[in-house]
Amino acid sequence: VLIATWSEFGRRPKENASGGTDHGAAAPLLLIGDPVRSGLFGAEPSLTHLDSTGNLKYAVDFRSVYQEIVGGHLGADANDILGGSFDRVDFLRAPVAV
Incomplete structure (x- = not known):
């Protein structure tokens, strides 16, 4: 079993005029389950080096x-489903045999 949780949007680090925060570009993502290697993947975002629109990078x-x-856990063709190939993030212990 692999459980993935994330949001489709993050939050900007700076407060807006109404005292809240606007939708941003980066958000946390958690993967849980036996197929997942433990650890942190990716770098901690900087609160001082934002992108050109004020979002975390x-x-x-x-x-x-x-x-x-899709490809490593479900055994499907990820290129067909996603319409391309993306940088690999090696968070699975072993790919599923198809």
């Missing part, structure tokens, strides 16, 4: 995670 593209889940 993400270290791992979510499509790279999808690619590993």
Whole structure:
């Protein structure tokens, strides 16, 4: 069993005019289960080195995670499903035999 939790949007680190925070580009993602290697993948985001629109810079593209889940865990053709290939994130212990 592999459990993945994430949000489709993150939050900007700076407060907006109404005292809240706007939607951002980077967000945490948690993977849980026996197939997952333990550890932190990607770098901790900097609160001082933001992108040109004021968002945290993400270290791992979510499509790279999808690619590993679809291809490595579910055994499907990730390129066909995602329409391309993305940087590999080696978070699975072993790929599924297809």
